Amino acid sequence: xxxRHALLxxxxxxxxxxxxxxxxxxEGTGEVWPLNVGQVYTTLQRLERDExxxxxxxxxxxxxxxxxxxxxxxxxxxxxxxxxxxxxxxPPRDELVIKVLAALRVPGVSVHDVIQVHRRYxxxxxxxxxxxxxxxxxxxxxxxxxxxxxxFRLDSxxxxxxxxxxxxxxxxxxxxxxxxGPLIRRRLVARR
Amino acid sequence: MSYLELRRVSKSYGxxxxxxHALSDVDLSxxxxxxxxxxxxxxxxxSTLLTIAGSLEEPTSGEVVIDGAALSxxxxxxxxxxxxxxxxxxxxDFNLLAGLTAVENVSLPLELDGLSAKKAHLAGIAAxxxxxxxxxxxxxxxxxxxxxxxxxxxxxAIVGDRSLLLxxxxxxxxxxxxxxxVMRMILAACHRGVAAMVxxxxxxxxxxxxxxxxxxxxxxxxxxxxPPTPESLVAHRPVTSPHR
Numbered sequence: 001x002x003x004r005h006a007l008l009x010x011x012x013x014x015x016x017x018x019x020x021x022x023x024x025x026x027e028g029t030g031e032v033w034p035l036n037v038g039q040v041y042t043t044l045q046r047l048e049r050d051e052x053x054x055x056x057x058x059x060x061x062x063x064x065x066x067x068x069x070x071x072x073x074x075x076x077x078x079x080x081x082x083x084x085x086x087x088x089x090x091p092p093r094d095e096l097v098i099k100v101l102a103a104l105r106v107p108g109v110s111v112h113d114v115i116q117v118h119r120r121y122x123x124x125x126x127x128x129x130x131x132x133x134x135x136x137x138x139x140x141x142x143x144x145x146x147x148x149x150x151x152f153r154l155d156s157x158x159x160x161x162x163x164x165x166x167x168x169x170x171x172x173x174x175x176x177x178x179x180x181g182p183l184i185r186r187r188l189v190a191r192r
Numbered sequence: 193m194s195y196l197e198l199r200r201v202s203k204s205y206g207x208x209x210x211x212x213h214a215l216s217d218v219d220l221s222x223x224x225x226x227x228x229x230x231x232x233x234x235x236x237x238x239s240t241l242l243t244i245a246g247s248l249e250e251p252t253s254g255e256v257v258i259d260g261a262a263l264s265x266x267x268x269x270x271x272x273x274x275x276x277x278x279x280x281x282x283x284x285d286f287n288l289l290a291g292l293t294a295v296e297n298v299s300l301p302l303e304l305d306g307l308s309a310k311k312a313h314l315a316g317i318a319a320x321x322x323x324x325x326x327x328x329x330x331x332x333x334x335x336x337x338x339x340x341x342x343x344x345x346x347x348x349a350i351v352g353d354r355s356l357l358l359x360x361x362x363x364x365x366x367x368x369x370x371x372x373x374v375m376r377m378i379l380a381a382c383h384r385g386v387a388a389m390v391x392x393x394x395x396x397x398x399x400x401x402x403x404x405x406x407x408x409x410x411x412x413x414x415x416x417x418x419p420p421t422p423e424s425l426v427a428h429r430p431v432t433s434p435h436r
Binding site (some may be wrong): 112116124126129134151152154155158159162164165166 | 406
């Protein structure tokens with residue numbers, strides 16, 4: 001998550017104080033991602049160094065607190081970031097995937113049981129997230145978006161486990177494949 | 193006390209070498225007011241479990257007890273009465289009767305149970321009102337959206353004094369927003385004391401439940417034990433849950 005760009009986004013609405021930015025950041029992410037004051041000021045210093053924001057003192061009105069503004073370069077950087085898809089070309093080194101692949105190699109271990117342990121854990125987590133959205137009155141838009149994102153992320157892992165479970169079950173009923181393993185890796189490399 | 197209890201329920205189809213064991217020794221119980229999801233892949237036996245729990249099918253062995261009464265000791269008529277009065281079903285494809293309006297679909301089970309047409313109609317309207325569908329009461333199923341049709345199906349399942357709601361993939365082909373509406377309605381019925389069982393392969397749907405039971409190859413293999421919602425999920429947000 002880019003705190004840097006999130007702060008630029010908040011400053012695109014108008015000039016703001018550091019503490020105000022922290023508060024609005026947490027509200028804007030459904031209060032799911034905490035941000036400490038140190039992180040806010042370090043990031044603001046870097047943004048100022050890179051001339052993406054400017055600061056001034058409001059003097060009597062607000063004591064010695066600095067007010068930050070976004071610069072034209074900052075706005076351009078923000079617009080570019082918003083429309084640049086994050087790099088998702090490389091599959092992440094997912095610990096769960098590795099555990100399932102490893103379970104295939106370990107004698108005496110039921111991969112189906114390993115999959116079920118992880119499936120149950122993920123569904124329990126999903127139950128907890130879903131409970132947070134039961135009370136619609138306490139469920140504002142930004143929080144709803146964050147909870148949905150988390151539920152879909154966990155759901156995608158459960159779906160992968162379900163698919164892996166089914167694939168393994170079918171594979172156990174079929175004769176072993178004679179296709180060479182490295183083919184898939186070669187294809188992946190060729191696509192990059 | 194459990195409202196619905198399945199005791200060592202097994203179900204087989206066919207005989208000899210072609211015999212298929214759809215369910216094997218399933219134990220499951222649920223209280224009034226609870227929502228239980230049964231999760232498993234296609235062919236795992238979850239729909240069979242639901243039809244046996246709702247007395248639409250007989251188990252090969254084992255016992256189903258609803259509100260303290262064993263189904264095996266009931267006559268056919270008693271079971272039919274139980275299904276009409278106490279059990280509501282929601283199916284993936286809605287199963288609404290195309291020639292009847294929304295309110296006629298909802299009130300039909302009450303009329304079949306001997307209630308006057310007028311009283312059944314009023315109860316049907318009340319059920320539709322509860323699901324914010326009163327303005328669609330006079331519409332036929334083909335005049336309703338998929339989400340509205342499923343809400344009518346839920347109204348039909350909870351109309352009257354139903355205490356057991358059995359739903360098979362209730363969100364069907366609905367999008368995630370409409371699926372959430374469907375689950376909120378089922379949950380609202382649970383808050384009024386209905387015991388609901390939802391069978392699904394969808395983890396997002398299942399996550400609305402108090403308890404998720406996992407079924408594989410006709411056997412219950414696992415179930416969730418959800419701890420209280422940890423505040424760690426949400427950094428500073430005051431967590432007002434659990435609601436149940």
